[in-house]
Amino acid sequence: MLGCVIHGEGDLRVTELPSPEPAPGQALVAVRYGGVCGSDLHYWRHGGVGDFRLREPMVLGHEVVGTAVTGRFAGLPVAVHPATPCGLCPECADGRANVCRDTRYLGSAARFPHVQGGFASQLSVPEAQLRPLPEGLPLRRAALAEPLSVALHAVRRAGAVAGKHVLVTGAGPIGCLVVAALRSAGAAHITVTDLLPEALRYATIAGADTVVRADDPDDTGRPTEVDAAVEASGVAAGLDTCLGLVRRGGVVVQLGMLPPGQSPFAGNLVVSREIELRGAFRFDTEFDEALELLAREPVFDGLISAVVPVPQTEEAFHLATDRSRSCKVLLDFED
Known part of the structure; x- marks a missing residue:
């Protein structure tokens, strides 16, 4: 399968990756769209975002939607909640899982080994992170769920x-x-x-x-x-x-x-x-609220300025960096 891997500052490669094998409790998702986030651009341009620095090659991306291939949502369009909080730390116990001290977040270098991201044709994630889309919400608009949650x-x-x-x-x-x-x-x-x-x-x-x-x-x-x-x-x-x-x-x-x-x-x-x-850092339960809001408001379509095939990922990143020409740029992982 194709994946978008950052190797260091300015070194972004679209390359063949092995297809994932879901572990127990995980589901396989055929990714359709991935939104290019500011953090993805920082990894590409600067080799890190904030205090999080690249220490190994990493698949980018955490704003992904697609179709569930396995699990109880198989065949349904889904959005992927990118966070897996530990559920044990004081922050999680206090209802603030977004600042969990031991969370795993797709496409993040905050921990080592890094958490590989979702810019790939297929993604295996804990099934609990999948959200079936509300009726009437197209996958393209649903790709805004993660940044809208933020x-x-x-x-x-x-x-x-x-x-x-x-x-x-x-x-x-x-x-x-x-x-x-x-x-x-x-x-x-x-x-x-x-x-x-x-x-x-x-x-x-x-x-x-x-x-x-x-x-x-x-x-x-x-x-x-x-x-x-x-x-x-x-x-x-x-x-x-x-x-x-x-x-x-x-x-x-x-x-x-x-x-x-x-x-x-x-x-x-x-x-x-x-x-x-x-x-304000990331989000938690707002993800479900974001999906419902996106389903009600087609105005969000106007914020998607370009949809670019994944083989042209570097061109998409250049476009997303140029805010005089773009707002939200999506990668399209269709065959």
Whole structure:
């Protein structure tokens, strides 16, 4: 079968891999679509994401959907929940499996040996990680389930947003899905900032009320104050923007993964304004919520900018990196 393997910085190969043999309790999935995530791009461009560095070749990908081949869902279209938490650590016991200290996550170098990912024609995973798609949800749109789950979790971390003005910094795929999640949660007004006009266009598709060019201080849409903010750009300047605009006692959620090491930010504002700065990492039960939301809202189709056959994976990665031309790029693993 074909698989997409990262060997190091800039060394991405589409290669033949042995077909997996499901172990007891596992099911085989014929993968149809895989979404190219920002973390996949970081592994390709930089050899790591955040503090997680490549130490061996790894199959990329954790946003995958397809058809179950074996197990109780055989023959059904399914989405794959990419996480296998340990179920034993204090975090799992506290209902926070998304920060499990011993989790396994598809296509992640957070542990060694690395957890091989889902960018392959066939994938064997614990059957408990499969979710049959709700009626009417096409596989193509279902490929957004994993990143939408990340967005839903970030919005949950922001607290009650219904009726509030919320700022989102960064209009990449995750930022746009945060916009959609905020709209679903009842936010009264959503402002999005980014450097690129095309990214802001996708934010509008997702439901943003106001879009602002981050590099234009005179943009008339720039707010003077917001109730809450979600930082989705992964740069310290975005965090500074959030801290500078959120009201006293407001909440800022850091969702974008910042560069490795220390990141300077306006920490004194956290103190003097009693701003609550919260992290948001992955997700847990939001995956099922994401599938239901995707089934109800065909607007998500507008965020899928390209579907690329897997033999052209490197071209797909170049396209996904160029946010002036793309939002969410999918790999197509059909024969």
